[in-house]
Amino acid sequence: MKLTILSPGPLTTIQDAGRFGALGKGFSPGGAMDTDAMVLANLLVGNAPGVGVMEMTMLGITARFDCESVIALTGADMSARLNDSPLPRYASVPVHPGDVLSMKAAKNGMRAYLSVAGGFDLPVVMGSVSTNLKCALGGFQGRKLKAGDELPLNQSCTVFQPRRVSAPEDYPDSIFLRVLLGPQDDAFTEQGIGTFLGSEYVVTDKADRMGIRLSGEKIESKNGVDILSDGIAAGSVQIPASGTPIIMMADRQTTGGYAKIATVISADLSRAAQARPGTRIRFVRVTEAEAIRLRREAEKKQKQLEYELLYG
Secondary structure, three states: OEEEEEEOOOOEEEEOOOOOOOHHHOOOOOOOOOHHHHHHHHHHOOOOOOOOEEEEEOEOOEEEEOOOEEEEEEEOOOOOEEOOEEOOOOEOEEEOOOOEEEOOEOOOOOEEEEEEOOOEOOOOEOOEOOOEOOOOEOOEOOEOOOOOOEEEEOOOOOOOOOOEOOOOOOOOOEEEEEEEEOOOHHHEOHHHHHHHHHOOEEEEEEEOOOEEEEEOOOOOEOOOOEEEEEEOOOOEEEOOOOOOOEEEOOOOOOEEEEOEEEEEOHHHHHHHHOOOOOOEEEEEEOOHHHHHHHHHHHHHHHHHHHHHHHOO
């Protein structure tokens, strides 16, 4: 059982929920950028939420199946077609030997996700099949996919069960991201923090799986932004010497020496992951209690969906 890549797109990798417990060895968690889309893709085909999926960036793949299976597409709309027919997003779809999936450029948003019932049959490295491009490990041979790659698929039940959820609204070109200030907000002046929270920033073309570099008003510090290197969490907003923010994402380094003015809350990281160059961003301050409440609400919603789609 396999899927053969005919055209890979510019950056297509295998990603799952991430590689945890290896920070001390210098390995970032990695994993899917838009975890919300990854989870839904898996649930739609009957997989556990964190199973490995294919993450496509800006432009989708063309691929051929050699077996009976079930697939689902989530995330950015890349005008997918199965053979000669449009392929719906956020729905389970049966595929048959010889079927060809073709995709185009994203209409909006940044990343799309393809799940296959049973998942990809790939080696587990430090508890994950996620691709770490910098270290050339995990995923498929530790690299992005290329034409001619044959990805083995795990055996799964081929009985098709229709599943569907509502697709999110189109990804807008102006978004807000909720943040907790800190851990080094005391390195910035009151005016600098006011600039950060009161200005609109724009995603530059220097936005990738490691971080999203923004352009806009410079943020004033008290005595510079260099600090003793410390750990970097997902969503950390670093302020380098240029004075403009960088949102640290899935493939971030494990430690860094720039002050972090704030951290994007976990409930908003998937929204950040779909921000393409040119997207306008505003940061909104929330309290720790609000951040915890929003995370718990998101987790509860996921559990409800999981029950409805897998057992309902």
